[in-house]
Amino acid sequence: MRTAAVIAVTALTTGAGVATAGTVLASSQTSNPWYQGADASYAAVASTKASNAKPKNVILFVGDGMGISTVTAARILEGQLEGATGEENALSFEEFPNVALSKVYNVDSQVPDSAGTMTAMMTGVKTDIGVLGVDEGVVRGDCDSVAGTELTSWMMLAESAGKATGVVSTARLTHATPGGTYAISADRDWEDDGDLPEGCEDYEYGDIASQLLSFERYGDGFEVALGGGRRHFLTQDEGGNREDGRDLTAEWADRGDGWAYVDTASALDGVDLGATDHLLGLFASSHMSYEHDRVEEGADEPSLTEMTEVALEQLQDDKDGFALMVESGRIDHAHHEGNAYRALTETIELSNAVAKAVEMVDLSETMIVVTADHSHVFTIAGYPERGNDILGVGGEDSDGVPYTTLTYANGGEVAYGIVDGEVVRLDPSESDTSDPDYHQQVLVNTGQGAETHSGEDVAIYSVGAKAQLFNGVQEQNYIGVSIIESLGLDSVKTNVRSKSKSWSGSRGRH
Template sequence: MKHKLLKRTLPCAALALSFSAAHAAGEAKNVIFFLGDGMGPSTITAARIFKVGEDGNLTMDTLERTARIKTFSNDAQTTDSAPSMAAYMTGVKMNNEVISMSANTVATNPGRDANGNLGVNNCAASNGTAAVTILELAKAKGKSVGTVTTTELTHATPASAWAHICNRNAQYAIAAQLVPGGAGFNTALGDGVDVLMGGGRNHFTPFAAGTNPAGRADGRNLLAELAARDYTVAANKAEMHAAAAGKKFIGLYSSRSHLEYELDRTATPPLGEGASQPSLAEMTVKAMDLLAANSNGYFLMVEGGRIDHALHGTNAKRALTDTIAFDDAVKAALDKAKQTDPTLASTLIVVTADHDHTLAINGYGKRGNPILDINRSYRDNQPNRDADGNTYTTLVFGNGPNRPNVRANLESATVLADNYLQETGVRLSSETHGGGDVKLLATGAGAKAFKGTMDNTKVFGLLKTAFGF
């Protein structure tokens, strides 16, 4: 009897050992990679205080695994978005402005087309070689793949997942890399990226002087070409929600440029095309629904891209609001994934940033003082003042356009307004990226490997390992 019992229990034990070994290796069926563009540590802290106070937590704060990421590029202490995102996607350290190419690739400036629009590809065929991306590897393994962004779909961060080019600004050529069978298609994408969402419809549609002045000079309608390849094409939130699973999908929710800032998208009435644009959380959940139709799993990249743009403009209120919208998308993805995978045993979620900014948090404000307000003392709740006796805000920038020759007294009504631009130390036309390390937070299958201080290129290897590639 004992021998019979032993024979019956051995297969179960072997299965348990096999299961444990698979999860020890960190293999994930699905990977969702969240990128808050420009979301440095100070931006996260300020957004947390703005939303839930000093002792509260954003959803991303609750992820149990953390790491510190070095972000320098191949040729600069402070990176541009293109090589920093490409480092995550390819494991290669490349030059500023280069998208997913070898380290020796030179960022050749793009030219202008016949209509005067910047974006013509001037990359020589001999200028570097393509660096394989994690999205391309996932596609080759039979997984579905997607990118979601609040920027133009052809912008540096989303493009780094699926395009290869020597300069991020050649956006008409970047768009062509998405169209299966078309001129310029990136054949490493197989039958094409399965889910695409963002802005910048002009890079996909023909030039028209009155209605599409930043359209394609070559006359191609890439959206029509994608539709002919059985893509569902959507232009607004309603069409996105109506899209059925089982087909590839592209949603471009602005006729030109990026999606609205979250503060403007939800304004009453919304500005521009904001009324018809989905939130980042809505796009993320819809992308997960569409990608999950593949039983082999998926890779999804989600970018909160307008955090960066607001920081460049030294408009902290919009930057913090977009950071919170990004965090809402993280929460929506966690909730959605746990519906079918309660312990995230087969799903890895990573949240990080491509670079820092020069946003700083001034001391010594009172706990509970509104983070966007003038700085008030923890001693007596009275406004803190500079050496000349003037009030100042808690949030400032190291550089940017808003540096007064002589500082004036600041009032709460002024600094709490939507369009207030924080003061800066060095006067520049636009605030720059910062060179500091950024945070990485992770949960789910393979998350234990994300720890300590690491170069951004090392993340690519951990994503591969998580997938079991």
């Protein structure tokens, strides 16, 4: 094991080259495996040339709710699943040469949600909590307040510029993060027409699912859209939620040659991408399965890595380049449930998807950015020894009752019970804390499923063309501005502010 090797080397060399004042750095120090490892990283970063070539392609990976503590714990879990101590492991994107911090608050909220944060990352403009593709002038839930607040996402700009566009998510494609790439909505919850409030039946942009199809107003429509959320695209007769009788999956497929719709992983495997220009895949009625359950239950759904691979195969042929957003949507959901195991295994799968993308693209013309929309109230505590099971017990409280290394500040797994008439914190070591279904203890009971987001900064990791832009502590909307400007999308003409009437039947650009 690496730890043992480090100790052995240190023991052999100590005394042989102790540095004294005025001497050069002792070889016992520079030959120390820790020094050597960091020296290799130093050389790699020092030799990184700033890439000032204009990126032709961009991929934004969003780990929904993937705060820094989540990344750390996932890195340890991944290492431990491979039989190592874990702490020294690195997720794929942790090898990227550029890192920045992102200030995630919404205009009207200290702790943000995914809609406001995704709007910031897609448009370069920070906005209110709960709204998509509109600025802070909007009133959440008021469709009449939308006019004049519309923003243009870099996905819309890329489509208008003739690039191939794609959106991938393990959440519903109508959910806040994927919705932030294409929708203009005064409320993130308007996922299908049945969600539109009274008086908004004729809302000019329509419900979010219908906007995935009307994305062709910016060009010729998404080249690839893969995720969950089928119910928002289907009529009630088909088991969906739509009240307007529209089957959006049929509308997509019926647009002509090259338009294809699939709803299982097996069908996705059978798609002839060479003959497909526009691929829609909706693999679950609501969100897709957690990666753990997908594998355990043998669900006929693709993994995030498989979807990323198909999306890149579909997008990479366009001579104008491509824009892709890939979301690991369920890190967030597992955290809301207080279930660290699934949050971390989702994060590991995101790391796999990023590795696949790095392997497939040409980094000299592609910018890859990996970040989170926000964090969660999730901590790594105690002084467990190196290599201790990250899902295990990390220490004991002042009464000698163990606590787990991973805990949440709030949520639904009540940590306290009454024993002999006294309120005491229950002993988690009496449960199998490594079980995938274990829910970590919480400090404040906000109810099951109601663990909250947190407001601290998240990290931005980047590699490829102009990736050095991501440095320093930045407002989250800096991501949107950097993508728009470095790809030269700020000079693209779009018709986003036109009224819907002039869009009808229009597939070209004004």
